[in-house]
Amino acid sequence: MSLQNKQTELDETQPDRLACALLIIGILIVCQVVLYRIISYIVGIWRQPYILLLIFLGGIGIVYGLFRTVRGGSVTKQFVKATLIKMRNGAIAGSAIAFVVLQIAQVSANHDSWYNWFNAVIPSLIIDIPGALFFGISTGGIGGLILGNIWKNNKVAFVGGAIAGVITSFLFILNYIRSL
Numbered sequence: 001m002s003l004q005n006k007q008t009e010l011d012e013t014q015p016d017r018l019a020c021a022l023l024i025i026g027i028l029i030v031c032q033v034v035l036y037r038i039i040s041y042i043v044g045i046w047r048q049p050y051i052l053l054l055i056f057l058g059g060i061g062i063v064y065g066l067f068r069t070v071r072g073g074s075v076t077k078q079f080v081k082a083t084l085i086k087m088r089n090g091a092i093a094g095s096a097i098a099f100v101v102l103q104i105a106q107v108s109a110n111h112d113s114w115y116n117w118f119n120a121v122i123p124s125l126i127i128d129i130p131g132a133l134f135f136g137i138s139t140g141g142i143g144g145l146i147l148g149n150i151w152k153n154n155k156v157a158f159v160g161g162a163i164a165g166v167i168t169s170f171l172f173i174l175n176y177i178r179s180l
Helices: 017-043 051-071 074-109 114-119 121-151 154-179
Strands: none
Touching: 017 051, 017 074, 017 121, 051 074, 074 121, 074 154, 121 154
16 A cells, blocks of 8 residues: 555645635725715714724724734635635726716716716715725625636626626615605
C-alpha cells in the first residue's frame, strides 16, 4: 500500500464561509446605514434611533470577518476575494442601472418645458445619486453575488446586479407613485 495515493485531510480544505458571510453582511449593513443617513439628512428626517446600533453591529461583523479571514488559510482568502469581486461587479452595475431608471423617471415627470426640466436637474441629482448607490450596493451586490456563484462567470455578476438594480428601483418608483 502506497501512502502517496492516499489523500490527506489537508488536501480537502474548505474555505471559512462564516468569515466571508459576516464580512459581506457587515459591509452591506454599514454601507446601507451610511447611505440611508445621507438620504435622510438631505430629505430632512432627523429622528433615527437605531442607526448607531446598526453601524456598531455592521462594524463587529466586518472586524470579526476580517480577523477570521486574515488568520484563515489561502483557500479562505481566495474565496473571500472572489466573493467581494462578484459583489463589487454587481454593485457597480446595479448602481448604474438604478441611476438611469431614477433619472428617466425624473425626466418623464418634468415634461412640461425645458425650464422645469433644467430647474429639476440639480435637486434630482442630489437625491438620485445616493438613492442609486443605496439600491445598487444592497440589491445589485447581492444579485451579482448570487448569479455569479450560480454561473461561475464574472460577466454574469454584472447582469445579476443590473437586473436587481432595475427591479428594486422600479418597485421603489411604483411604490412612490402609489403613495401619492
